[in-house]
Amino acid sequence: MARKIGFFLLFVLVGSSGAFGQEAPFSRMDVFALEWVEDPQVSPNGERVVYVRRGMDVMEDRRTAALWLTDPDGDRHVKLTTRSADESNPRWSPDGSKVAFTSSDDTHGTEIYIHWPDEHRTTRITQLANAPSGLSWSPDGEHIAFSARVSAPEPTLVSPPDAPEGADWAEAPRVETRLNHEQDGVGVLDHGYDHLFVVPADGGAARQITSGEYHHSSRPAWTPDGEALIVSANRNENWERERRDTELYRLSVDDREITPLTDRFGPDHAPRVSPDGETIAYLGHDDEVQTYQVTKLYVMDTDGSDARRVDMGLDRSIDDVAWDEDGTGLYVQYEDEGTTKLGHTDLQGSTTTIATQLGGTSIGRPYGGGDFSVSTTGRLAMNHTTPHHPGELVVARRGTEARQVTDLNDDLLDRRTLGEVDEIRYTSSKNGRDLHGWVVTPPDYDPDRRYPLLVEIHGGPISNYGDRFSAEIQLYAAAGYVVFYPNARGSTSYGEEFGNLLYNDFSGGEYQDIVDGIDRLIDDGIVSPDSLYITGGSAGGTSAAWAVGKTDRFRAAAVQKPVTNWISKTMAADNYYGYANYRYPGQPWENPLEYWNVSPVSLLDSIDTPTLLIVGAEDLRTPPWQAKQLYNGLQIRGVETAYVEVPGASHSIAQRPSQLIAKADHVLAWFDRYR
Secondary structure, eight states: OOEEOBOSSSBOOOOSTTOSOOOEEOOGGGGGGOOEEEEEEEOTTSSOEEEEEEEEETTTTEEEEEEEEEOTTSSSOEESOSOOSEEEEEEEOTTSSOEEEEEEETTTEEEEEEEETTTTEEEEOOOOSSOOEEEEEOTTSSEEEEEEEEEOOOOOSOOOOOOOTTOOOOOOOOOOOOSSOEETTTEEOOSEEEEEEEEETTOOOOEEOOOSSSOOOSOOEEOTTSSEEEEEEOOSTTTTTSTTOOEEEEEETTTOOEEEOOOSSSOEEEEEEOTTSSEEEEEEOOOOSSSOOOOEEEEEETTSOSOEEOOOSOOSOEEEEEEOTTSSEEEEEEEETTEEEEEEEETTOOEEEEEEOBOOOOOSSOBOOOOEEEOTTSEEEEEEEETTEEEEEEEEETTSOOEEOOOTTHHHHTTEEOOEEEEEEEEOTTTOOEEEEEEEEOTTOOTTSOEEEEEEEOSSSSOOBOSSOOHHHHHHHHTTOEEEEEEOTTOSSSOHHHHTTTTTTTTTHHHHHHHHHHHHHHHTTSEEEEEEEEEEETHHHHHHHHHHHHOSOOSEEEEESOOOOHHHHHHHSTTGGGOBTTTBSSOTTTSHHHHHTTOGGGGGGGOOSOEEEEEETTOSSSOHHHHHHHHHHHHHHTOOEEEEEETTOOSOTTSSHHHHHHHHHHHHHHHHHTO
C-alpha cells in the first residue's frame, strides 16, 4: 500500500533513521543495491503510472533502466514488459491504452516500441538508422513524432589511392570542419543533423518533416487539432556560433511549412500547448551575455502574438512546465535554495507550492533535478528524495496529501545507519551575504568530540547541492568524517544576482564563502581546526585546487577532474566555444591575463598541500592534461602528489558503479594518509 508522506501542499521528510533493524553504516558495496525512480508518467485518467526504474548491475558494472507500472496505491506494481533490454522515455497514448517507449538492444539498436498494458503485448514499430528521442503522441493517437539524427557524409580533402587487393593499409585520416565536433561521453559527433519525424503508431515508414542544415532535437508539442507541431530549434543564419539563440516554430505536419513564432536573442524552448489550443506556454530569457541567467515562464497566442511573461514574483529558473487539468494554469518545477519544488501558477502569476524535494536521481552527489507529470484528471506523479533515500515515486493532487507509492530501497536502507544531514546558514565575511550549506555527521556521531572535516564542493559552477540522498557523501561520513557541502556564490537556486557573482571572477569569490563555512564549524566545536580536508569535482575540483593555492590549512586535497589552466581549457575542451564573454571578457588570445589570473596553475608556487588528482581517461570536458599540468608542476616542486586516471571514464568519472566506489575509495585513502 502507498504511504502518506505529506500534508496539504508540502511534503514532510521521510527516511530510514527511525526504522528498525539497522545494522551498519552505508558501505561501498551498497552502491550496487541502490534503485531510484526517473521520468514518472501518469496515465491520462490518473489511474496508472509508468516510470523508469533505475538500478545497478553488479555483474555488468553498469546502470540499468526498466519500465515499471503501478496504480496510485502501489497495489499492482509490476514490470511493464518482459524485455530484458534497457527501456526509457515512456509516454502514454491520449486514450491511455498504450505506452510508447524507446529500448536498446544489440540486435536492433535503439528503436520505438508500443506496449498494451491490458493485453500484455509489446511490439517494435520502427527500423531507424539512428536512435530516436523526444517521443510525442498525436492527439488522435494515430502517430508519434520524434527526433533523430540524419547522417551526412564526412568531409574529405583528398582522394586517396586505392589499396592493392589484400593490402593492410592504415585507416584513412579524419577531417574536421565543424565548430562543435565532439562531446564528452560521446566522442567525435556523427556528421549530420537532428530532424523531426512522424511514424504511424501501428508501425510503418517514418516520414521526415524537417530539413536543412539545422538541428531539431527538442521534444515537439502537437496542436490539439493534430495539424502542426510546436518545436524549439535554432534555424538562425549564424546558429552554430549563436548556439543559445533558439526560437519556437509552428511546423505543419502535412506540407512541412515552418513558421517562426518568437524572435529575440536568447533561448525559447519547452513549448506546451494549452488543451483548448489557444495558448502556448514556454520557457526562455533574453540573453544578457553573462554567466548565469534565470529562465522565465512565458505565454503567447498560438500564432505567436501577445507574447508576455508570467511574473510569478520568483527569482528562480523554471526547469519544466505543464498545463494543469483545467487548462487555466500551469505547474512549474524550479529549484529554491537547494531544494527542487513543484508549484502552480495562474496566468497572472499567483503561485502556490505543491510539493518539495523532487529528484533523487544523481545518486553519487546531492545534485538537483526531478521529474513530474500530470493527468487530465489532475493527478500528479513525481519522484521524491530526502537525505535518507534516492528518488521514490510519489502521487498527489493539488490541495491534498501526497503519497509515496514505492519503497525501492527499504530492503537496504532500513538496515543502514546513515549520516544525519542538517543545513547550516552563515554569513560571508567578505560582504555580509547570507550563505547556505549542509553538514553531514558520521553515523556514530558524538557531539562531545571534534571530528576531521571533509569539504565537498559542487561542480558547474552553475548548479547546486541540496538535502538529497548522496552515496558518496554517506561513504565519507561512514569513514568518520564530518562532511560540509556548501552552496557558495555562483550556485543556482538563490536568484540571478547570486548565481551571476562568478561572472569574470570564477576561482576567486567562492573561496572565502567556503572558508567562512569551515570557520563556523570550527567555532561551533564540531570539527577540529587542524584536521581539514578538501575535495570537489569539475568546477568543484577547480575550487579545491584554487583553495590549496591560497591557504595551507588543509592537511590534504583531492582535486577531481579540474580546470587548472583556463587558457588551454577554453581552447581545447569539447565546449571550447562557450566561455568567452559569458564567463570571461573576450577570447583567451585577446585577454590572456584575465584567464591566467583565475587559473590554479598560476598559484603553483604557493601550493604545499599534499594533492591527489583524479581524472577520467576519456574526459573531453576537463581533459586529463588539465590535471596533469597541476600534477607535473607539483612534482617539479617536490610537493606530495598522486595522479589517478580512471580507464574508459568520461567527465562523469563515477558513471559506472565500480567507478563511483573507486573515486570515493581513492579520496578516502589519500586523506587517511594525512589524518
